[in-house]
Amino acid sequence: xxxxxxxxxxxxxxxxxxxxxxxxxxxxxxxxxxxxxxxxxxxxxxxxxxxxxxxxxxxxxxxxxxxxxxxxxxxxxxxxxxxxxxxxxxxxxxxxxxxxxxxxxxxxxxxxxxxxxxxxxxxxxxxxxxxxxxxxxxxxxxxxxxxxxxxxxxxxxxxxxxxxxxxxxxxxxxxxxxxxxxxxxxxxxxxxxx
Amino acid sequence: xxxxxxxxxxxxxxxxxxxxxxxxxxxxxxxxxxxxxxxxxxxxxxxxxxxxxxxxxxxxxxxxxxxxxxxxxxxxxxxxxxxxxxxxxxxxxxxxxxxxxxxxxxxxxxxxxxxxxxxxxxxxxxxxxxxxxxxxxxxxxxxxxxxxxxxxxxxxxxxxxxxxxxxxxxxxxxxxxxxxxxxxxxxxxxxxxxxxxxxxxxxxxxxxxxxxxxxxxxxxxxxxxxxxxxxxxxxxxxxxxxxxxxxxxxxxxxxxxxxxxxxxxxxxxxxxxxxxxxxxxxxxxx
Numbered sequence: 001x002x003x004x005x006x007x008x009x010x011x012x013x014x015x016x017x018x019x020x021x022x023x024x025x026x027x028x029x030x031x032x033x034x035x036x037x038x039x040x041x042x043x044x045x046x047x048x049x050x051x052x053x054x055x056x057x058x059x060x061x062x063x064x065x066x067x068x069x070x071x072x073x074x075x076x077x078x079x080x081x082x083x084x085x086x087x088x089x090x091x092x093x094x095x096x097x098x099x100x101x102x103x104x105x106x107x108x109x110x111x112x113x114x115x116x117x118x119x120x121x122x123x124x125x126x127x128x129x130x131x132x133x134x135x136x137x138x139x140x141x142x143x144x145x146x147x148x149x150x151x152x153x154x155x156x157x158x159x160x161x162x163x164x165x166x167x168x169x170x171x172x173x174x175x176x177x178x179x180x181x182x183x184x185x186x187x188x189x190x191x192x193x194x
Numbered sequence: 195x196x197x198x199x200x201x202x203x204x205x206x207x208x209x210x211x212x213x214x215x216x217x218x219x220x221x222x223x224x225x226x227x228x229x230x231x232x233x234x235x236x237x238x239x240x241x242x243x244x245x246x247x248x249x250x251x252x253x254x255x256x257x258x259x260x261x262x263x264x265x266x267x268x269x270x271x272x273x274x275x276x277x278x279x280x281x282x283x284x285x286x287x288x289x290x291x292x293x294x295x296x297x298x299x300x301x302x303x304x305x306x307x308x309x310x311x312x313x314x315x316x317x318x319x320x321x322x323x324x325x326x327x328x329x330x331x332x333x334x335x336x337x338x339x340x341x342x343x344x345x346x347x348x349x350x351x352x353x354x355x356x357x358x359x360x361x362x363x364x365x366x367x368x369x370x371x372x373x374x375x376x377x378x379x380x381x382x383x384x385x386x387x388x389x390x391x392x393x394x395x396x397x398x399x400x401x402x403x404x405x406x407x408x409x410x411x412x413x414x415x416x417x418x419x420x421x422x423x424x425x426x427x428x429x430x431x432x433x434x435x436x437x438x439x440x441x442x443x444x445x446x447x448x449x450x451x452x453x454x455x456x457x458x459x460x461x462x463x464x465x466x467x468x469x470x471x472x473x474x475x476x477x478x479x480x
Contacts, residue, residue: 008324008328008463008465009442009465010324010326010327010328010465011256011439011442011465012256012257012326012465012466012467012468013413013415013442013443013464013465013466014256014257014258014415014434014439014440014442014443015257015258015413015414015415016258016401016414016415016416016430016431016433016443017258017265017268017414017430018401018414019208019401019416019430020208020209020349020351020352021209021339021341021347021349021351021352021401022339022401023349023350023351024339024347024348024349024363024365025337025338025339025364025365025401026337026339026403051270051271052269052270052271052274053270055270057271063412065285065286065289065290065409066285067284067285073284073285073288074290074291075288075291076291077291077292077293077294077295077296078293078295078296079290079292079296080292080296080297080335080367081295081296088290088291089285089290090290108285111283111284111285112284115283115284118283118285120285120286120409122409122412124414125271126208126267126271127265127267127268127269127270127271128260128268128271128272129258129259129260129262129265129268129272129430129433130257130258130260130413131412131413131414132273132277133277133410133412149281150278150280153278154278178270178271178272178273179270179271179272179273179274180274183273183274183275184273185275185277185278186273186275186277186278187277187278187280188276188277188278188279188280189280189281189282189286189410189467189470190279190281190282190468190470191326191410191467191468191470192277192410192467193255193256193257
């Protein structure tokens with residue numbers, strides 16, 4: 001390695017679009033299966049990604065990161081080579097030609113007592129010049145949702161767009177709208193410029 | 195805006211659906227009919243406006259604009275509302291963990307993944323991944339993907355008439371070392387045409403996917419090569435409106451990395467956004 005003689009520039013490196021050709025590189029076997037589909041407590045999390053004209057986005061790729069059912073933050077490795085037994089908390093799903101994504105996961109628990117459980121999400125797409133972050137909240141704990149700092153800071157109709165709906169079969173449904181009237185609220189964390 | 199205007203930009207896909215497309219004259223509303231001169235004028239104007247704003251006291255931008263009209267595909271895919279300032283909560287203050295179970299040791303050498311040597315200029319790209327406080331990001335996943343030396347991706351949507359190299363997939367993965375370092379041996383990618391406008395060519399680049407110690411640091415970007423003549427013409431690179439910020443995506447040629455009669459060496463360090471989590475002992479123990 002070369003010697004670090006000067007103070008490094010610590011301005012964050014700029015992001016760029018994931019482009020159209022991630023399809024043979026980022027997806028991997030069982031990438032969207034945090035737990036094997038059909039296993040005990042497996043929950044399907046699914047939705048569609050839309051653009052500002054309401055058209056489906058067929059070239060987006062999503063990642064989720066979440067605690068386990070008890071609210072523990074997973075520390076286990078093995079997301080890229082799943083053994084079917086270890087919950088790593090991380091999953092990746094490229095959308096299909098109709099803009100639809102689907103994960104097999106479990107319901108996240110609250111990381112602290114009284115907190116509203118949610119799944120952290122990052123979105124990449126062709127045409128999207130930098131990643132977008134958001135959260136998928138579970139709909140059940142209405143008291144915790146009412147007390148959530150982020151949700152409380154949003155307009156009522158925006159608030160609903162961060163809460164998944166629970167379908168009859170136990171699935172979680174969460175659509176993502178990159179632009180427009182129903183635009184998904186996206187998040188800026190400290191240290192982010194965009 | 196009319197419905198027609200809204201739907202049109204997205205109908206212009208960026209890729210070549212068949213290898214015959216670019217052999218034919220470009221015409222018609224769905225083809226890339228706009229000239230490079232039109233695009234370059236838009237790019238120059240946005241850059242001049244940014245420069246004027248900086249001169250007037252606005253901080254220089256450091257990230258790409260999500261709304262960058264010269265990149266036509268961004269028109270309908272950028273949020274129009276400001277992102278919500280959010281304090282990260284517990285899960286967001288950690289990152290998925292990757293280990294040697296996840297990655298084969300040969301995955302960081304893209305020149306030995308098939309039966310024979312890929313065609314092209316053999317290179318090594320190496321550097322360090324740091325967080326915004328200058329701390330090395332250790333044992334974290336780095337993924338890359340790229341075109342071959344002829345500018346062709348092994349992807350069914352890339353059908354432009356350049357040869358596929360049977361000995362090159364263009365996909366690599368590695369884990370950073372304790373000092374945050376990574377290293378890939380690969381082939382220098384070629385520039386390739388795309389359909390943003392007529393005669394549009396992407397500067398040669400390698401896609402990089404990075405994780406930090408916190409999920410809030412997750413990012414994907416592109417690394418470029420020094421002195422590429424296509425920089426000024428490329429709306430994706432130019433979506434970072436500040437020259438100094440754009441330069442952060444350009445690797446440096448480094449003769450100390452270059453190996454005698456074997457490969458050319460490039461250095462590229464990556465800085466993620468600042469870490470929010472309190473520095474814990476656990477981080478030192480890993």
